[in-house]
Amino acid sequence: MMYLSSILLLAGLLAAAASFFYTLYSIFWNALRIPEKKIKMGLSIGRRIYLTIRNVLLQGKLFKDSSGGIMHALMFWGFVAFAGYSATFFARGIVPSYQLIPAGLFKDVLFLTVDIFALIVIVDVGYAVLRRWVIKVPRYQGYNGFEASFILFLVATLMVTYYALGVLRLDGVSAGITGAIMEGIPASYTPISGFFASLFPGISGSSGLDLYWILYGIHAIDFIVFLAYIPTSKHLHLVAAPLNVLLSKDTKPAQISLIDFEQQKRFGATDIRDFSWKDYMDFYSCTECGRCTYNCPAFLTGKTLSPRDIIWDLRKVVMEEGPKLRHAGIEEKDKILTPVIGEPISEEDLWSCTTCMACVEQCPVMIDHVEKIVDMRRSLVLNQGKAPKETIETYTNMEMYGSPWINDPSTRGDWAKDLNVNILSESQNDDFDILYWVGCVASYDRRNQDIAKSIVKILQKAGVRFAILGSEEKCTGDPAKRTGNEYLAQNLATANIETLNRHKVHKVITGCPHCFNSLKNDYKEMGLEMDVIHHTEFINQLISLGKIDLKALESDDKEKFTYHDSCYLGRYNKIYEEPRTIIKTVTSNFEEMEMNKSKGLCCGAGGGRLWMNENVGTKISHKRMEMADKVNATTVVTACPYCMIMLDDARRVMGKDEKMQISDISEFVASRLVQN
Template identity: 40%
Template sequence: MLNTASREIYWNIPPSLKILMYTLLLFAVANLAYGLHQRYQHWMVGQKTNPAGDLGRCIRETFLQRRVLKDLYPGIKHAAIFWGFTVMFLTTVIIAVQEQLKIEVFTGNLYLFFSLIADIGGLAAMTGLLMALYRRYVQKPDRLDNRPDDAIVLLLLLGIIVTGFLVEGIRVAATNDIWADYSPVGNIVAELFRGSSENSLRSAHLGLWVTHMLATMAFIGYIPQSKLMHIFTTPINQYYADESSAKALPLVDLEAEDAETFGISKIEEFTNKQLMDLDACTRCGRCQDNCPAYLTGKPLSPKKMTQDLKEALNQKAPELIAKAKAELSGEGQGEETTAPSVEEAVTRFLIGDVIEQDTIWSCTTCRACQEVCPAYVEHIPKTVELRRNLVLMESDFPAEVQTTFRNMENNGNPWGIGWAKRADWLGDLDVPQMGELDDPAEVEYLYWVGCAGSFDERNKKVSRALVKILQSAGVTFAILGAEEKCCGDSARRIGNEYLYQMLAMENIETMNNYGVKKIITACPHCLNTLKNDYPQMGGNFEVIHHTELIAQLLQSAKLRLNGQKGKSYTYHDSCYLGRYNRVFEAPRDVLKQAGVQVVEMERNHEHSFCCGAGGGRMWMEETLGSRINLNRTEQALSTGAEGIAANCPFCLTMLTDGVKAKELADKIPVLDLAEIVSELIPETAKESDAQAS
């Protein structure tokens, strides 16, 4: 609700200048539209997909800034900029509609309210921009790689706000606006110009208004060439994100007659959604800050890998687009050329030319990068596809993995121990095997022991402890024994899809023949594979981790423990149980009910630090940087806890090795939760009755 003087100074602009500004605005918007179309064409050079969208997630992440705010300082900074500019954009549109087009949208107190929040929004955005400049150019955190584009964007946005407030302040000073109290920032700025002549104020107002408009148009036109592109790509990426990304990897049709290659070696072999991922990345570096490989000196930075792939896309997409257009128009058909085409000149195979092999093999598939990414960039599926190409097409992988593959293929386990010995860990335990039962349906659960639980001496103790717990609680279960094969987790995530599918098909057929419905396992890698990967091949089972079942048994009082107070333990959240399958509280509940004092590490729950064995790294030598398991062990020891509790065979092995390396094996026990609980089970019925009473 501007007074007459305010309206006059706002809109008494020379017609020629108006025409010029509107023309420039059209050019800016046209450049934005062209840039967006160009990026869309880049994405479309990839393989076509039709992902499902989630509007609720998009709203939560875009407007509520849910993931952004999990990192407090940069979160507040970004939220202030986002909401500040959102408010200013809306209020500017309202004022323009009302004052320029003479359409009354809001009047009276409501109009004054919008005038007030416009100033508040501008102040918030300016504060956020100053915070961003301080963080980027004074604090200089490692995860931010400053480029000219970053400075241009920040200064451009700051220029828009500062000139906007100056324009408002001069207007207030020149017109003695009676509603100035509802433009508090402009009112303060107006004090700088009190006493100036009306003509000088009008001239300054016009000049600054033109500057403000030019900065705004530059902002609009610059979006497609800058990181500002994420204004559009990030919400779209959030909408189309796959919540199960990396939990279940894409199934490869190994018998497809038209398949010329498996995995990915060229940029156009990624899906269009994966290529859009590359534009959604804002280089915020949160993935890098949480990547165990990067933090221990490996050549992997999820951020850099994403940006390198984006650069490869930018180099090759124009030629691919031109080639597609030529084919569509029929040009060049039947012509033979001996000189290399532009495409061939531009083509760089991703592996080796763009992404080094050491980078690809450094990933532990821990999913920490995807957990923290505000743009929902999906790093792990891209990495696995690159691995698939190396393994399936080039037979190029770390030498030690060859033995692992051969052992899985010949003996059904990575250790290469004879398959017939798979049930030897039982010893004198009375546990039925599915093949011995008259009716397999008489047991509730199949206990999937896994390779580590069957063959690794340290993890056999966990298997026996879990049997003791299940039998004490009256749970009916059986094992497959020699019929169980490796679930295929490591094979699949290393990239050997052929070996994975061979193992998976055998296991699924065996379990379906027995009518298995429910599975319990102590291995999070087996859990994730059986639960999320196997349904792709017809294996639909209800899978539960042993810590979840133990928590249920304790809660229902089917399992009773001695009431003694235990030691203090720090609990390690394994990646495949925690981040992959969202099981965080059940293990902690078990420890608490066992009388254990839980001491949290700094990195816990969804921000837990990987042990270093995931993604098949269990079977590879770690020769670059420092050892991930030692890093995690040091984090655990720094808590001062008397022991370390784990829930995964791989984690148990890696943390045990870490404690040994620190020469603390005699002082700091590393135990699976099943081992802690089994020691507290009353040995006699009398003791159990006494405990119950």
């Protein structure tokens, strides 16, 4: 029995390891050989270590959903501790009397931890079963198949047999035999096993030993099956996710990569070769947890878009076509690879995305869904000229008028004509400190011109020497870029960069988070270095420097304020506190809506959606207004012209215009300036 068990254990482990590594080889072959998309990766070692400690070891991002997060974190920590036990189990089982971990305090504490965590893991499995099949947490529904139940079964069995073996050890059954795993660990260091042993005292003799070997066998087989099963299932994330976090691109704000139209031959993502190796790591890291989908504004309002399905569908194609390509030869890409758009990923889903980044923000393993969606949009737009009809019209306008709407560009600065503003297209007077980048919406949209006027009022009050570009300003290209028309986006950016350089602009303030993100991040990628500030930041600075004073709200005022986070300000550029600080300097009648800050619900306008019809499900902006209504807000403060258009429209359509108003943070401030 002694040697047979050693041989069987070794054979099983080798078979499992062979299967494990072969599957990993084939998976990594896919990731390293198929992708043709090149990506830029910064080194940022410090940041990578930080992210790995925070998001892997401490399971940081999982706690964005605290009830699911605690469950997973305990399971993870339990598994880390249990790895010590498993290593000992196999070492000892294969080489009798071999001490993998030398006896001593470390070993004792390790096994104490194992003994406690094994129980936690069992309770955790129960909790997981409860969440999946009893409470029926929505995001798991439809994803509760064989994989989910089988893995929970394996985990539970591993832990139960651990305790059973522990009980037999404490009862003295396994003393002195091969595989006496925890020999030498004081009984006081395995208190939970001790408790179970007290429930089953005095098992001994040959029947005890038979029981021991049966349990030993089950435990070993369980582990071996688990090991072989990992890379073929969604539990590949055990291997891929920590790597994915370590190799994360998210060491700076969300970026859509540039296309080099002179060099590149393929544009956007048509089939699986058009993704990067990092995208493949994203596919492998997904566990179908569904946090992305259940925070997606499109999904939450009845559209069919599911970021989880996008990732999982792409992974399935990789897993199916990868081995075919490996066998046929890498040069057979044109024959083997099939387009991923249409089937399995529908065009409608791709166009539903608002690029709000809620999915990316929520993903515990740092998957970037949005760039893949934009890449697939690029494939449609740049290769096939396909986009929603309204979007194609928007492109024409951006090309003709430098604005998404049909607007005579010569009238762009007209709103400022009577405001004593230096309009550079007219004055060509470069004697200014800061350029106020107005943006298309605030330049042309009647309602949003009030935002521009408020910003001017604040800047003038604070004595800032500023100018606007007037008719020399063009759309930054954001709506083109996010809808996949990189060609148009780059043309607009090139023209704007030329203008900004000509006027020697070093510092820009803008009231539009989309312009802000383009100027600050997208243009930087194209080589323009400028200090770019959003008006929320700038106004906050002016207040704290005492350049402007605001009238506090009367205490008996009935007004109630809430703040709606712009995605491009918040999740893209991590500006959450400034607008709230500004509001709170004026009033304490402030209440957060549900889904705020990093969980903020999009208004529905990003990713070019402002210029598309929203015909499926409820309108995202309406859902947001319901949230504002729930906290009885009389004023929803925003910091983005896109949000202003969406929410102001929702307010009217929903008949809330009597009791609720939408006010930009600049309007909020400008109307409360102390005149002195």
